[in-house]
Amino acid sequence: MTNVKQILIAASIICLCISTSVISAASEKEIRIADKAGDWGYPSPYLSYARGPGYVRMQFIFDTLVWKNETSGPIPLLAENWEYLNDEDTYVFNLVENAKWHDGTPVTASDVAFTIHYMKKHPYGWVVLDRVDRAEAVDKYTVKIYMSGPYAPFMEDIGGTMPILPEHIWKDVENPMDYVEPGAFVGSGPFKYADFSKEHGTYKYEAFDEYYLGKPIIDQLIYVKTGDPQMALQRGEVNFASIKSEMVDTMTEKGFIVIAGPHYWNKKLMINHNKQPLDNIVFRQALAYAINQSEFVDKSLRGYGKPASYGLISSESVWASPNVPDYPYNPGKAKELIESLGYEWDNGVFIKDKNPLKLQVLVSMIGVGGQPAPDRDGEILKDQLEKVGIEVELTSLDTKMVDKKVINWNFDLAISGHGGIGADPKILYEKTIQVPGSKPSPNTARYNKSEELNECFDSLMHEMDASKRLEAVHEAQNVYARELPAISLYYPTWYYAYNPDAGVEWFYTIGGIAKGIPIPQNKLALIVAGAEESATATIQKEQQESPIISFSMVIAILILVAFYLKRH
Incomplete structure (x- = not known):
């Protein structure tokens, strides 16, 4: 019986190690993006540098009312539907009811109205609100935006570019350009702020498990400053990078997916x-x-x-x-x-x-x-x-x-x-x-x-x-x-390449991200259902091809050994 006990104890330890390694492997999924410049400012609306890469780093943390994907826009984001009342010259947005700020506080219409009034008082470089008269929360999830006159670019310029701020944090912020406290990075987007190193030019984000469109398909998103993005991609140090035009065929032959950008720059x-x-x-x-x-x-x-x-x-x-x-x-x-x-x-x-x-x-x-x-x-x-x-x-x-x-x-x-x-x-x-x-x-x-x-x-x-x-x-x-x-x-003509084995299908946004940023790093690539199914299939395939004996098979073998020793 001593041998039996020893075997059963060994079985438990082996099973625990195997299950722990499997769980750990499944949970540690990250995407690393190569970046040659590095520092684009803190990923917060008033702190990011006023060029496209700065906005892109911020958009993973902060959501807008509407957004764009690879084929159309605007599409719902924080707002599930909307309408323009021509006779009143107003826009009415009905918000999703399950959105939360990263600190767990619900996102409401008051946050949207507050953001507009705050940005009228403290101008935000990406959005001009001179044609917006005021905004009010009609109820908890309905906001009405009153215009001072017709404004044709409203949906893209304001609806799809203005990051919504949490009122309970920003209402006491008098100098947004100097605000670098933890609250400056609390958004409602698919990723939470984890770290930014101005010295090293690195950014780190963590998935927001309670994101209203579903948990992101990766756990961490990291920007890595590197002198040669293309080589970093080939060495496996990153999953996504810009590449030189003359390397398109070579990178394709090596199994990378290459995407060519439209001429929007x-x-x-x-x-x-x-x-x-x-x-x-x-x-x-x-x-x-x-x-x-x-x-x-x-x-x-x-x-x-x-x-x-x-x-x-x-x-x-x-x-x-x-x-x-x-x-x-x-x-x-x-x-x-x-x-x-x-x-x-x-x-x-x-x-x-x-x-x-x-x-x-x-x-x-x-x-x-x-x-x-x-x-x-x-x-x-x-x-x-x-x-x-x-x-x-x-x-x-x-x-x-x-x-x-x-x-x-x-x-x-x-x-x-x-x-x-x-x-x-x-x-x-x-x-x-x-x-x-x-x-x-x-x-x-x-x-x-x-x-x-x-x-x-x-x-x-x-x-x-x-x-x-x-x-x-x-x-x-x-x-x-x-x-x-x-x-x-x-x-x-810009070219980017990514490793398809990482499970993310990057794409160019129609017309560019927000008000036209031609960088193929749309956050929807990290939360879309299709990509999630692809990632699941990849994990299943890796498990099928793994040389490690399955958990259930280990149990079965050890029980048979114990039974044999007991009989003999």
């Missing part, structure tokens, strides 16, 4: 139109003729991209105008226009009042999804402008410093870039003038010198009839291309 030449001669429309048109967009695509992108529309809106957008004025490369035409402004040609350089025509160009390392990338654009632009008699001084700085100089008007020309050009055409308005109630943006021209363009914007923003609004959007692009507040250079 543009490299753009910012122009300080407060300085002479840049304040002259004729000179800006001369710049356009001096620029060879195809050379940028061939040399900077190695052919993986396309020339941009001069009307800012992506040529692939449903809002794109078919009649945008064009500036085919013509250095001779550029010289003629510059001469018409009183400049004289002198040994390869234009001069006026004995001073050479000289411009400083700021360049940075901005690239795929905000990731740093070697800059070739500055040298290409310098060469093109010098061919038409413009001396160029190149100044290379990090992206944040370039942004700061542009905001402070401390520049002549600056090579920048942004997304959003495939989403609602409000982007044309936002990137041209300084929107009332908003903070200066480094990629907004702040150009308010054309009454014709302003009239187009008025219709673009407030026309509620779809066909009439489309006409206004087309005309706005045409006028923009004549005025040239800035000059779009090209659309890069």
Whole structure:
């Protein structure tokens, strides 16, 4: 009997170890995303950096009223349904009744009304609420938003971009830009804040088990700063990364899933139109003729991209105008226009009042999804402008410093870039003038010198009839291309790759995340049913292929051994 007891004890220990290892393996599921830049600010609405990657890191924690997926938008999120009351010029949203904040407090209509009033008092860079009069909670799960006039982009710009804040936390916060207490990271999204290292550029999120759309299919989401995202993916250090265009075939052959992005991001030449001669429309048109967009695509992108529309809106957008004025490369035409402004040609350089025509160009390392990338654009632009008699001084700085100089008007020309050009055409308005109630943006021209363009914007923003609004959007692009507040250079074709064995199917969001961010890191990829079924199937397959004897088989064998010893 002693042998029997020993065997049974051994069986219990073995079974406990096996069951523990199985449970542990099943619960520790994480996704690691490679990031070359690292620091995009704390993942809280007022603390994240005011570019797409900063918003993306915040959206895992904070939900909006509505959202977009890979095929359509808006779709329900915190709001299960909604309607626009034309006679009252109001929006009514009915919220889901099972949403909770990460501290367990229910999400209610009061939180939505509070968020609107709070952001009107403390402007939030991604949302402009100048057309919203007020909001009120009709009942616990119904909120009514009163407009001060028609506002065509409302659903995407406010409904699908404004992160809802918990009133019980933020009601006492007077300085949101300085608020870094734990409450700053309490949201209602699928993931809870776990950690952020500004020094190391890493982010860590944990699944919110009580998320109203269901528990996420992974337990942890981690952003890892790495010098070479592509190599990190190949080494298995991460599951998702941006890759170089020329590596698409190689990565596909190695079993990775490669996704190509739509052309919803543009490299753009910012122009300080407060300085002479840049304040002259004729000179800006001369710049356009001096620029060879195809050379940028061939040399900077190695052919993986396309020339941009001069009307800012992506040529692939449903809002794109078919009649945008064009500036085919013509250095001779550029010289003629510059001469018409009183400049004289002198040994390869234009001069006026004995001073050479000289411009400083700021360049940075901005690239795929905000990731740093070697800059070739500055040298290409310098060469093109010098061919038409413009001396160029190149100044290379990090992206944040370039942004700061542009905001402070401390520049002549600056090579920048942004997304959003495939989403609602409000982007044309936002990137041209300084929107009332908003903070200066480094990629907004702040150009308010054309009454014709302003009239187009008025219709673009407030026309509620779809066909009439489309006409206004087309005309706005045409006028923009004549005025040239800035000059779009090209659309890069971006590629990302992910390991399908990780169980997450990443995708590009139609029109971009929120108000147009062209980064394929939509949180819906981590909570959709299809992905959950795929992950379950993967776990089952791994269990079937495991060389470890099953738990029940171990029990059966040990019982048979014990029975045999007892009989003998």
